[in-house]
Amino acid sequence: ELNDSLNNSNNNNNNNNSNSNNNIYINYNNCNYLPPEILLQIFRQLSIKDLGRVMQVCKQWNEVAQFEIIWFDICFINGWRVRSRRNHFQFSWQNVVRFMPSISKAWLKGQFLQRTFIGHDEGVVDLAYTEKYLISASLDRTLRVWSIEDSKTIHILKGHTHKLGCVKLVNENIIASASYDKKIRLWNIEEGKCMNLLSGHIGAVVGLITIDNGSTLVSRSRDGSFRTWDVSSGNCLTTIKAHQESITSTKAFKNQNVIITSSRDGLLKLWDLRASDNFIRKFEGHTREINCFQILPTAQPTIVSGSSDKSFRFWDIGTGNCIADASNSGSIYTCAVDKNNAINNGTVRAFFGCEDGLLCEWQPNSNNNEKIRNFTGHTLSVNSVRFRENRLVSGALDRTIRIWDPETMLSYVPYTHGDVVRIVKLDSLQLWSGSHDTTICNFDFGGARPKQKCLIS
Secondary structure (H helix, E strand, O other): OHHHHHHHHHHHOOOOHHHOHHHOOOOHHHHOOOOHHHHHHHHOOOOHHHHHHHOOOOHHHHHHHOOHHHHHHHHHHHOOOOOOOOOOOOOOHHHHHHHHHHHHHHHHHOEOEEEEEEOOOOOEEEEEEOOOEEEEEEOOOOEEEEEOOOOOEEEEEOOOOOOEEEEEEEEOOEEEEEEOOOEEEEEEOOOOEEEEEEEOOOOOEEEEEEEHHHOEEEEEEOOOEEEEEEOOOOOEEEEEEOOOOOEEEEEEEOOOOEEEEEEOOOOEEEEEOOOOOOEEEEEOOOOOOEEEEEEEOOOOOEEEEEEOOOEEEEEEOOOOOEEEEEEOOOOEEEEEEOHHHHHHHOOOOEEEEEOOOOEEEEEOOOOOOOEEEEEOOOOOOEEEEEEEOOEEEEEEOOOEEEEEOOOOOOEEEEEEOOOOEEEEEEOOOEEEEEEOOOEEEEEEOOOOOOEOOOEEO
């Protein structure tokens, strides 16, 4: 219906206005002489269906309804993110809205264009990408910068003396890499050169996040500490000995000066980087290492966590209390959450990758009548889970990637790697996977989509 409305508007925007006035909820006589600025604010409040209708009313309305900010708002509200625009439809946010229904069908039906990036000598452990470049981190101690356009290596970034832990996109031209050599390096993507070397950790550096719009880098280490760094100067701003054992995950919260950490010591901790005493509170309940957690942007922000004690827990950030918990048959290694659902409906929906190959959906609440569903398909431990726009993707030790329909719990396997799948990432148009078989695969659902043979479970 949207496509019909948009197509009709492009062909008939000079049609008789009186034929269209009855289809919308705006009085044409009152709005006909409003300035474009006012019309723009009105149109930003309309649904997709009504936008298609107002575009058919008259030439002026059609021109105002073409403003990209209107369509960007719709994409933002629906969580439609587009990072790489290679070989896709002529890009505009209106076209993203126009073609998203067909792209969603392509995800469900397994219609995609697949490419493989080959070059690393050992396994791929992490990925980052911009509109033009793919960046991969490997156990072979190098990073590679690839051209997304032609799948060729542009730069091989050397300097680390031990395997890579992760790579983080700081901005469109700078990446940061963390290594088991206890160092962090900042790289210029275009030039392929190391800009700065950050030293200070006494244990392997295994994770990075950015805060303050990319001006500050936060690193976590197996030495139990996290550090903040000024990206422009490379200076260490803060060092906090957060845990007695390795930090397993770090995330920024709210205004991005508040940090949450998880550890092998079984604790989650909340820190305020602005306060003289950085520690705020701890979250106690897990009896073994916490392998993953996610922050949910509900009205009262909450956390879900998964642990090797075979449980997942639901926490109140404001008090540190455990609101709900549930158990599983095996350790829990990775998790993802439905953030749009949390924002729009205030409900919690989390997906956990488990040791026994299960992908578990948990919908906890404070009334202890949580909903649990087990997605079966993987035969070995699930290493990586991503959820976005009602698309659920997982990668596992059984070498497979699975794309799931979260409603029916059915899945298909777009590809089987030659070794363990270490990382999966996705946006609105494409899926990436990195494996210990040294390769990276890209599945493009937004460009040419020859039908692929998929295994349906």
